[in-house]
Amino acid sequence: MACSAGKNWRKPRKHRAAETLNSTAGLADLRLAVVSPFVDRRHGTERALAELLERLAGEYHCEIHLYAERVEDLAVIDSKTPRTGESGCIVWHKVPSIPGPHLVKFIGWMATNGFLRWWQRAFRGLSFDLVLSPGINCFNADVIIVHVVFSRLWELSRQRRAGEEQQSPVLRRLHRRAYYGLLTALERWLYSDRRVTLAAVSQRAADLLTQYFHRSDVPLIPNGVDNREFCESRRTARRKQARRLFRFREADLVLLLIGNDPRVKGVPTILEAMALVPQLPLHLLVVGNDAADTFRDTAKRLGILDRCHWESPRGEVLEFYAAADIYVSPSREDSFGLPVAEAMACGLPAITSANAGVSSLIHNSVDGFVMREPEDTQMLARILERLYRDAAYRRSIGEAAGRTAQQWTWDRSAAAAWELLQGLARRKGSAALHGQKTT
Numbered sequence: 001m002a003c004s005a006g007k008n009w010r011k012p013r014k015h016r017a018a019e020t021l022n023s024t025a026g027l028a029d030l031r032l033a034v035v036s037p038f039v040d041r042r043h044g045t046e047r048a049l050a051e052l053l054e055r056l057a058g059e060y061h062c063e064i065h066l067y068a069e070r071v072e073d074l075a076v077i078d079s080k081t082p083r084t085g086e087s088g089c090i091v092w093h094k095v096p097s098i099p100g101p102h103l104v105k106f107i108g109w110m111a112t113n114g115f116l117r118w119w120q121r122a123f124r125g126l127s128f129d130l131v132l133s134p135g136i137n138c139f140n141a142d143v144i145i146v147h148v149v150f151s152r153l154w155e156l157s158r159q160r161r162a163g164e165e166q167q168s169p170v171l172r173r174l175h176r177r178a179y180y181g182l183l184t185a186l187e188r189w190l191y192s193d194r195r196v197t198l199a200a201v202s203q204r205a206a207d208l209l210t211q212y213f214h215r216s217d218v219p220l221i222p223n224g225v226d227n228r229e230f231c232e233s234r235r236t237a238r239r240k241q242a243r244r245l246f247r248f249r250e251a252d253l254v255l256l257l258i259g260n261d262p263r264v265k266g267v268p269t270i271l272e273a274m275a276l277v278p279q280l281p282l283h284l285l286v287v288g289n290d291a292a293d294t295f296r297d298t299a300k301r302l303g304i305l306d307r308c309h310w311e312s313p314r315g316e317v318l319e320f321y322a323a324a325d326i327y328v329s330p331s332r333e334d335s336f337g338l339p340v341a342e343a344m345a346c347g348l349p350a351i352t353s354a355n356a357g358v359s360s361l362i363h364n365s366v367d368g369f370v371m372r373e374p375e376d377t378q379m380l381a382r383i384l385e386r387l388y389r390d391a392a393y394r395r396s397i398g399e400a401a402g403r404t405a406q407q408w409t410w411d412r413s414a415a416a417a418w419e420l421l422q423g424l425a426r427r428k429g430s431a432a433l434h435g436q437k438t439t
Contacts, residue, residue, distance in 0.1 A: 030425055031063045032056070033117060033128040035137040037095075037109055040072040042313045044259070044338040045147040048201070048223050048413070049134050050074045055414035056421075057088035064090045065128065067113045069097040073315070093120070103179045114138055129425045136186050142424060143197045144190065145221055145417075148335050149208040150183040156264060156332055191215060197424055199417070202357025205335040221417045223336045223358075224410035225345045232347030232402050235322045242322035246309065251281055253388050256324035256348075258287040258317070258339040266330035266353070266374055267295050273380035275302040280388050283307045284328075287320055321346040325394070326387055330374040331356045341408055344368060344401035349394055351383055361408065367400035 034053060041047045050073060056062040066076060076092040095116055098108025117138075120126040133141040135148065157180065190196055191213040199221045200206035206218045248254050255274075259265045267286060274282050284307065286292065292310040299305040311320070321327075327343030327350040334356040341358055343350045344367065352359050353374035362368040369383050387394045 030060070030421065031065070031127075031129050032421070033065050033067065033131045035067045035113055035117075035131065035133045035141065037137065038068055038070045038072075039066065039074050040070075040315075042315060042317065044223075044336070045134055047338065048147065049145075051224065051226070051410040052221075052414055052417055053090055055410065056418065057090050059411075059414065060418050061088040063088060065093060065126070066090055067093045067095050067117060069095050069109070101175055103175060103182065106179070106182070110138065114140075130421060130428065132421070136183065136190060139190075141190075141196060142428065143199065143421065145199045145201065146191075146205050146209060146218075146335070147201050149187070149205060149212060150180060151187050151212045152208050152333055153261075153264065154180040154184050188213070197420070199420060201336045203360050204355070204357035208335070219416070219420055221413055221420065222408070223338055223341065224413040225338075225341045225405050225408045226410060227345055227406055229318065230321065230342045230345040230405075232398070234318060235346040235348070238318065238322040242319045245319065246285065246311075246323050248283060248323060249281075252283045253281055253326065253384075254324045255282060255284045255326050255328045255384070256287070256320055256343065257284070257327070257329050258313075258320060259329070259334075260288045260290050262286060262288060262290055262292070262295060264332050265334070266328070266332065268298065269330045269375050269377055269380060270328055271295065271299055271302055271304065271308070272377040273384060274304050274307070276377060276381040277385050278303070280385060282384065282388075283309065285309045285311065285320065285324065287311045287313055287317075289313065317342075318346075321348060324348060326351065326384070328380070328384075329353075329356070330371050330376075330380060332374050334358075340368075341405055345405035345408075347398040347402040349387055349397040350401060351380065361404070363400075363404070365397075367397065367404040369397075 034049075036046065036049055039046050039050050039053070041050055053064055053066065053074065057064050071092050074090065076090045079091050079093045093116060095109070095113045098105055098112065100108070130142040131138065131140055132143045132145070134145045136144070191198060191209060194217070198209060198215055198218045200209060200218050201221060201223050203220065206220060209215045209218050243250070255270065257265055257267065257270065270284060274284065286309070289312065296305060296308070299308045321343055324343070325348070327340060327348050329337060329340055330351065330353045331337065332353070332355055337352055337356040337358040340350045340352050340356065349368065350362075351369040351371065352362070353371045355374055359370045362370050364370045371379055373379070387397070
């Protein structure tokens, strides 16, 4: 992939502002700094970022400078490689990683990516029209795409019963409190600053930004689905192989949940609902990085441990959807819920809660199920029993889900992002040029 960075690499910021203001309506020479600890397609936020960057570079000809510790599953150019030509590109500036627990890594990340960008601006003349960040990754972002509101997650965490909290080691509890304390403090500082443009991945996320930070000026950049990768034909073609891989029988009704923080995603509710219908051959497949010991203990107490399976994430996520019959995630909180959308695109019936952003796009009992109360185990058990007893109904819900998900494309998401970015770049370029004329 070529890039036009070579000729303007050292242009001063004031000249870049004048060029941006006077460029064509499409702002084809838009140069973006994008700051994210890592980019891959195994995690929701990072997968959404990869899809966006591909389109901003390939379709909107942006020159993207990606500051990240690691990059996978995305075509990039090393920052030391000479760049020629006129098409968009993604240049990766590798940020050194700091070892240690999450809190130390996060503080180190904020310091190192900030220093690297400052050094390149001061000594290499590398300036940007806009700085974009998916969440809190730097102190000087022009645009932050909000995929999660940590203030809400921390509120939910504090609502846990004292007995549950005491199960964790003291140092882990202290570390968690310090980490979330820092994140929520940064949210209050950055998200309350109206000079920072916020965008949300769902109406749910936008509502939370209004609730916690009084921001009612938040546009939507909704997540999408790669309908070429996630579709019913590809899922069904791999079903037998995937079922053998995870050792499921054809008679088993496999429930799938993908994501970290299984308590927030609704695993306790799923386990209790499964225990309410012991006569059904339900199996639960949970995919994530978080420790499962607590939930194994719960499953053992409920007598369903032998029907619960935990797997680590892998690059070929379609295998999990292929092995499943129903996607279940009665989330206590989820700004969007990308796996729900992907499961629907694969033709799977999906059950989520009204606290998930994707729920606003689902027609309840038509192309999916939306639980008003995420902890209503009786309701979840009834839905699961009906889907098991009525195979034709289960099939019709899955087919409708696939048709609905066809509308949720990454092209739509990128178009919304591009409209926001070019408008902001014009305003910022105009302000910079005005400042230049008055000095």
